[in-house]
Amino acid sequence: MAIKNSTPYSSRLGRYRPNGFLMTTVLAALCVALPICVVLGFLFVGESEAWSHLVETLLARYAWNSVLLSILVALGVIAIGVPAAWMISFYRFPGRDVLSWLLLLPLAYPAYILAYTYTGVLDYAGPVLTWMRSIDSPQWLMDPILNLKSLPGAALMLSLVLYPYVYLMARAAFLDQSANLMEAAYTLGQSRWAVFRRVVIPMARPAIAAGTLLALMETLADFGTVQFFGVQTFTTGIVRTYYGFGDTTGAAQLSSLLLGFVAILVVMERLSRHRVRYYSDRLRRLNQASQYVTGVRALLLQSLCLLPVLFGFLIPTALLVTWTAFYAELQSLWQLTLNSFALAGGSSLIIVTVALMVAYANRLHPSRWLSYLTVLVGLGYALPGVVIAIGVLIPFASFDHWLSAQLAFLGVPPTLWLSGSVFALVFAYLVRFLAVANGSIFSGLSRIRPSLDQSGRLLGLSQTGVLREIHVPLMRGSVLTAVLVCFVDILKELPATLMLRPFNFDTLAIKTYELAGEERLIDAAAPSLLIVLVGLLPVIWLNRSVSKE
């Protein structure tokens, strides 16, 4: 008995027999690798007929627009996120605590819903321009509003919903800096401005960069906004090449190029995160160093902090609520909501289960190759939905083709066994959002130190007892967070859902997209509002967990 129990359970469970945790991790890594390999594989297939046409005419435009959009969004999110984080971190004023989490709310909006909403209220016949014409506003004031459906307009929409990434990272970096560093700079004769310029900003730079790069990944993955605003980027180009030209090879090759851009961002993001670790100093936090402000200066700070919330959340939400209240047909909404929630709920449960198994595989059987697999699994979040959809559609469609051919002699009619099924959708969601679930699950599990397991065993718990008595209660919060975040991300996901859904299977996001496509922007308000309201849950949750730390 003594010998058996003295074996650490990590080595008892595995190595010698195939094991569910490890197998799942390998399978998950294969799932993520499949679309990447398929898409990259087409680089070696050679050029399609349309490809040369594409290279001559459209490729440069797609690349240029994607790059320009990225630059503008980068500038936008930094211009909004860094000053907001700075005001919240370095000043104390009435309402600061409320504003510090209000500033996160735009995260609940998918950029395309913001685009639809602003287009709805700002179009030529809309209330704003009608009023401006009635008071004879000068043309130069109305022109930018008329030109909202443009590349700068798309950049503005994306910046308004993506700045919270930068805000969050910058705020954490500012708060992480030891107050002593600033005081050290003062004792070395530096003025307040010099301290900000030479110490505070340089030290927060890696965190700001990481936040910006996350925003840029979302920008490159965006389809709804650029498609609606008629901006031709890689994502719209891929969809157009696949459906419009029917050119699988061309679409896959374009996807590979987009992947190249994404890969650069991923590498840069990893590097800046690496540096963030060196820069955080956890002794005495900055909080004590922030400055009390009252009166007019407090009012100024409050207004400046409120601006991004106003345009990124309050105004569009007020519009959506108004339109929903006055014009919504709620009957059709039930089926959509049911579809969306069932799809998002089912998928996120599957994804979180897989994430749990990957996390436990890493805990029970830590090894070098397993950690490589886990990194690969984590790359999914960087893959644009369009690329995943292409990478899933191509092999699934060929499988369907092959299976139909095999079954033809039985008289079975050609069927889309995989490519037009919910399975394809769940598969794509797994690839894209497993990393999101992993983040929460891994951090939850890492808080349960191995010494807790060991003392549990020494105090007489069995292996399952440890799981039941220690892990389940401690992991509950992390698992819930993971489910919630996945659920909302799936609810918002547009391009992959659009390309992979079964025929006539509509979700809230799809309906919103279709209604907007028919310029029925007011009718799109109800499903949009539902997406945003559900999207608020993880934002509030996120803020709670951030402020608890």
Next chain:
Amino acid sequence: MDTESLVIRDVSLTYEQVPVIQNLSLALKPQELGCLLGPSGCGKSTLLRAIAGFQPLNSGEIWLDDHLLASPSHATPPESRGVGMVFQDIALFPHLSVAENIAFGLGDWPLETRQARVDELLHLIGLSGMESRYPHELSGGQQQRIALARAMAPKPKLLLLDEPFSGLDTELRGRLASEVRTILKSDGICSLLVTHDQREAFDFADRIAVIHEGHICQFDTPYQLYHEPHSPFVAHFVGPGEMVDAVVEGPRSVSSPLGVLSNDQDLAFAPGTPVNLFLRPDDLIHDDDSTYQATLVGKHFRGAHHLYEVRLDNGVVLGCFAPSHHNHAIGERIGVKLDVEHLVVFPAR
């Protein structure tokens, strides 16, 4: 009268609304290395932050080289005080190299003199050749010496050191405290160290102010603090020792359980007064020929000597140094005798 560099006059401070320093006065001479020694929470760090300019004064004044730094109505901003500071958490800028850290406060110096100053300091702290390293590549002791060089670089009129060695391991701590003393003495900077570690204070300072509950109990050289403490608190705080009951015999002598003792200074008590006599382990020595016997109840082998704990016949347990080769067993009766140069007596409790 000597000129004074740092003058603290009747200063009172509060920390988070709690008064921590009350009417404290202290003065340091130019080039003097001072130390604030006290248990944690005695307000010494708060006082240091007030000198640096991060803490407002409730009353009193702080002067440096005849300039008023702070009073309840005036506060020179920290960056204009000419005060350097070395922090407990070292606080090196992680995004700057060693040379950039040291040169941080030399922004307005001409490039060549700046370079020369950095080289000079790196040489002084014995880290020449490390200028392009980054803080995270260095050991704790190296980081602390660089933090010192960075604070010294702009030639401040006063250098403050806030428990700078507390993050380091014990052995390194003592060595670094003496090293820093040598460096600061060679540069002639007036300095003030804050610590709760008596050995660190002895290694570092010319004079030590023992602070307890917001007051200075005694401001003296390490030797005087150890051998002529003014209060039981100081006596106990700066080193081990025990009280034994005694009675004053004459103007310069007391009668103790270990015989009559005298010194060459008048006592502050009239003959016949019962007093407490404070004895350190080095006051009591082991001597096989002594007429006084005590029971050995504890022993700590220190290599070069033994630190014995012996129980006198009246039940009092005292520390006693014995030569390394006098290896007695616990429970043995051994001979002890007193070898006291200064009588440290306090009113009997």
